[in-house]
Amino acid sequence: MADNTQRNNVKLHTLDRFREINSTFPKTSQLLEHKRRGKKVFGWLCTYSPEEIMHAADILPIRITGYSQETELDEGNAYLYVNNCSFSRSCLQLGLKGEYGFLDGVVGGSTCDGARRLFDLWRNYIGTPFHHVLTVPRKYTEKAHALYYHEVAQFKKHLEDFLGFEITDEALHKSIELYNESRKLLRELSDFRKLDSPPITGAETMEVLNASFHMPKEIFNQWLKSLLEEISASGNSHTGRARIMLIGSVLTNPEFIKSIEKQGGLVVTDELCTSTRYWGDPVLLEGAKSPLEAISRRYLNNFPCARMFPSDERFNRIIDFALDFKVDGVISQIIRYCVPYCHDLPLLTKRLKAQGIPTLALDVEYGTPGSGQIQTRVQAFLEMLEAKRK
Amino acid sequence: MTSAEQGNSKIKAIIRACRLIMRMNQALPEARKSEAMYYQMLINYFTRLLNARENGDFVAAHTVFFPAELIYAMDMVPMHAETTTWMTALFTGECSDILAAGAELGLAYEICTPHRGLAGAFALGVLPRPDVMLWSNMVCDNTAKSGELIMEICNCPGFFIDHPFKDSEYERNYLVGEMEDMVHFLEEKSGRKMDWDKLSEIVARMDRQIELVREVNELRKAVPTPFHSQGFLELVSSDYLFPGQPEAIEYLETLKQELADAVKEGKGAVSNERFRLMTLFLPPMHLMAFLEKISQEYGAVSVVEPFFTYWGEGRLDPTKPLESVAKKSYMIPEMRMYGPMDERALNSIVDCAKQYKVDGAIYYADVGCRHTCATIKLFKDTLNNIDVPVLTLDCDVVDPTATSEEEVGEKLEQFFELLEDR
């Protein structure tokens, strides 16, 4: 059963460049250089904050994430209390420690209680020159789209007033193109993992994704292109005891995925807001009145978070992925106190079971490497899946 | 026990408890007339629910801060979900069964007990099965997410109202649209029609009701304060359960008169008022009696609850009923906590502290409530800046195993010693 996922595979050199970014974030040489050239960097708190608009305003939008591993969150606990998810606490603590001191703005949404409170406390205790929180509807109705469009337009207006210049449709078009390109490439990367023995592991993919929202998309796209070429040239192949889909809210620590793959669970796809739900859908200009409208539609219609209603929209997408990637089992990693995901779990487990897909539910703290008890559960789950197949 | 009987067991328990309390109060010479009215209101509310089936009524279960005005206007029987859970805890002091049932469904410990218990109660079949489930994202992720699970458990249709975050005109119109859609949905499911005139009457009364709560709170500013610590729960549930209902008006009028008299006579809720407290969030239900006792001992009394009884500005306009109901949802005291946490919200608690001459504040940190706990530091800092000490009590609103009298007693003692030592 041991680790047979790594046998005689060639090294992917571009991966190290992504690893480099992730190991130095937030204070990466790229970001510091960007600042040195007098350009602005904004941080966003949730996948419902439209990056294209910031980018079109010549701002570099990066995702605010917490410590790369599980850490004592004494500051975070003191401000956000222990019963807000450790992701929010981790982000806030990193902010309180001044690690995000270079940010010129913070953008959040009324997406979940944790994200909202993180925004509230950020504004009150860290203070960044620009703050904006968008009302994000929880439905997909036309009225909801109208409301969200209104909100996105207001955000654009607020940004223009702050910067003192207008964000042109032309600039928006350019940004949309760039971000769609990025999404297309990430989809190609994910398609590799549909193969019976994929050329890239889940942990490796996580490295790419972490970098994707922490660096300029212009550079990221180039690097990812060369990685894709490297992969197809490598002829690498990874095999395991079972094909696993990872679901749940935020996950950025590749060690967690590694700990599953070490035991022979091949993580082939996921429903993480730091992965599939981030690059999920492209911005579609066809049939849109304006680039801004296209953006607002995309962000509301994108692969949904558990906050959206009806939940079946999300459930069906998960099931489609599970079948498409031929997964044997689903591992749900929910960060403690992620209430929207906690509520969905019973309903989702039931629907997956109906598809003959067993679920292992893990509640974790943000940044966990998946050690100790988690290992035991994962191993038992894989043993169960194996036995079932026989 | 037949499933029908069992289906009402918790409701019956609540009614029984209310009757008992009423009888006990009648024995007391000091008994408030309004208190008797309050319990009679509760008995009527839950009896209506109890008999809904044979009366052929249409039962609409709904989460907290859901516009129940619309349900009343359509002549349906409302069932306030969370209140039913916490009243179960308050009056029966026991809800491990429904919490366990919730866990059995696979609901994580992190989900707040009122909602874990709620789903559990429906799964156990100890609450009547509603004809329709109505919910909204007022006031948190729990209210936003509990509905679909309950729909599946009770296998009933449901409607979710998407309540926008900020109080802007655009967002209020969206909310009005949501409510219109829900009215159509309900008309279709129940075969009943919305009575718009009735809604206007309800809104008119609701406006009066808010005015009355404001007047009652004016009276509570008196030293000594006339209303006892846990009294505010009566004010809260009169809005939760009886928005724009005649009995609520009658109750509030009586209460107001009683308090006015007490103030005239200089009679305080506690015999020796020493500490005037601000209450932040909800005390654990199973400790109500204990809290009342210990505050009597120390002469401590809650005079203001910024997020439960301290209404925002504004009046309701019966000629625009839906708009008014939408407006109300941004006027409710809780909105200050739920909405954008800006200066407006923070100043309001400072104002409260000053107007009500508060000596200290007790912050009930409900482990299940992420909203309230995330602001502990923020509010504490804000209040400490005006030299108001704050006690943070870790607890759970309905789960008795979360906090013991010992722990709470210890902390309160430390707090009161701090106050008298100053």
Add this chain to the structure above:
Amino acid sequence: MVVAGIDIGSRAAKAVILKGGSILSSVIGDTGPESVKTSYMVMEEALKGAGLALGDIQYTVATGYGRVLVPFANENISEISCHAKGTNWYFPSVRTILDMGGQDCKAISCDGGGLVNNFAMNDKCAGGTGRFLEMIAEVLNTPLEKIGDLSLESKSAIPFNTICAVFAKSEAIVYLRKGVAKSDILAGLHEAIATRCLNLLKRVSIEKDFSITGGIAKNKGMVKKLTEKVGLEPLLCEDPQLVGAVGAALFAEERFTGASIKAMKVQYGYSDGTGDYFITVNTGLCDGCGDCVKACPAGIFVVDRDDSGQPKVRVKEEVRKRLSFLCPGFQSCSSKSEVNCHSVCQKDALSHSC
């Protein structure tokens, strides 16, 4: 074939040596600070007991949370799978298992072949684990093995609010100061733990038969409380602490013979126009005891060795073509006499097509 199973738990280490499906020797020792040492210690003990040397062991499976640190193990398998396997060996009818170890508590639901269907584990906090009871035993200065019986003497249990092992301890101290009887304190704690276990079990669904494994199963007070709560009389094996190690050893056997249980079903018989006439022997479960040979009125069974030298029952060559005449079939057979191949087979290894 000689195999070994070794279970390095958080508090105790166990080793079992298995020969032809029966236990040659077994050992239970404490887990020291270095589990590599510990694993050698218990293994040597066990080997001594069996009069064997490490070299004689053909395959070893390690389990328990020290499982990855057993140098001489061929493979490691999770406690969950091993407890299901082990329990199934003792009681094939068990579908729900509660295992309470030193630091964790598992609820397992498994099928008739001992395969895990679903499981749940306590986490975040050690309230309601073996360690919890140890701490309580310490403060009440009562030996761990006595607290169960003591709890049974209680007149009125003290309700406990905390589930934190360490705080339950200080609550207990407070009660002691107030002069509350130890038995009442213990009863309260047992109640609290049993409730936690019940909720854990509910997460995996409770089906009979029900079994309790791990050291806790020796605690009469806890077993009684659990029986009340779960509403099922638990099946208890004589040495519940060994179950994990036994399971590991059985896996070792399986891995060595390279055959998995499902593949081990051997069918004898035929089907013709009049119907199917099959007797199926699950050689994974059959230990070749031969009870069925005696029980069968038609004397169609015989025991001999299979390819890997294991004693297994099979249907005699000469009668296989005449089964429909000789074997009355299960129903009719059991209706005539309560003694038949099914009734006597302890391992549920036999089944009829009719």
Add this chain to the structure above:
Amino acid sequence: MKALGIDIGSLTTKVVILENSRILSSVITTSGEEAESSAKEAVEKALTQAGLSFDNLYIVSTGVGRKSIAFSQQPKAITTCLARGICYLFPSVRMVIDMGAESSTIVKLNERGRVKDWANHDKCAAGTGIFLQQMARLMQVSMEEMSKLSLQAKSSASITSTCAVFAESEVISHVHREPPTPKEEIVAGIYASVISRIMALCKRVGIEKDVAAAGGVALNRGLIHTLEKEMGFGVLVPDTPQLVAAIGAAILAEENVEKGLK
């Protein structure tokens, strides 16, 4: 009339006798199962030390067992006593960290020794004296050795579990690791996790200088060293930190005598 303060903790009982704010005698004994009698013993010990008799005493009691003794004139909360006690020993202190056997309490006080704010551990034993004892037992070293070891550590192992009991298994896994983590690093890790919890409490109420440590655990040099590293400045520690609360109680007793309270 003499003022006597008694602090009945879960593990030890401390007694202090004051005469015009001068300590006449002090005693530390282990709390027995029978609170009343073991408290009496401790008091008598202190009295004989001071050459006094039981009568003509004003007694203020504190600690978990403060209400379980009949002969105390007034039970007072531990927070009030800690504030008074530390203010008596170090008037400059604005924040005292009491690290007891089963709980840690942070008290912020003003120049008059009055409590301004406080925070204590709830429900979880992680970061208490007991926790440290458990860890010492687990590593098979004495508390003293443990303290010495931590001072030698170059780096520290990560202990993240929030539950004392699970922290145990983390420690075990460090010991079992191949190659095993050096003892001193594990100890450093344990101390780091204890202190980080203390720091979290401090941050809840906001750190204010000067800071002092009280309670038996404060005798642990290594731990104090870790605390000072985290604080970024020196922490004051009384010679017998266990006595702080008892002293405070005695002072309150004196105040009451002056107020002429009976």
